[in-house]
Amino acid sequence: MARKLTLTSILVALNVVLGMIVTIPLGAIRAAPVQHLINVLGAVFTGPWVVLQAFVSSTIRILMGTGTPFAYPGSMVGALFAWLMYRQFKKLHYAAIGEVAGTGIIGALMTYPLILVLGLESDFFFVLAPAFIISSLLGAVLSWFILMQLEKRNVLHKMQD
Secondary structure: HHHHHHHHHHHOOOOHHHHHHOEEEOOEEEEOOOHHHHHHHHHHHOOHHHHHHHHHHHHHHHHHOOOOHHHHHHHHHHHHHHHHOOOOOOHHHHHHHHHHHHHHHHHHOOOOOHHHHHHOOOOHHHHHHHHHHHHHHHHHHHHHHHHHHHHHHHOOHHHHH
């Protein structure tokens, strides 16, 4: 457990630092493909701890001004789905698919009440959902590529043990 908590902390740090460098401003949101990359890696390496990583990373990014409240539903749901899909199927690409489905579809839908509370125009959702899908797809594909390279070099399973 200590090892997974330590790795979760490292992933939070990487997420926050890299997230300051790689963000894509899209109006009221900042697309963060690094968050999705880290979510998939976390789902594979830390299991359910990935949801805590997504929450802490989003909170720090919001406090630092590099994230918005939209980070919560996108990152946390994506992290949860990535872990659940990987746990169920034990295939790396399912973790990536779970991240995109969780963030790009379910997470985007969960932002709608936030859009209403913040008084944003209802058509904002039609900008937000594609941004979530694109951002999560970029991060998920990159993480899948990294994980495949680790697996190909017989490093992945050593890191998981």
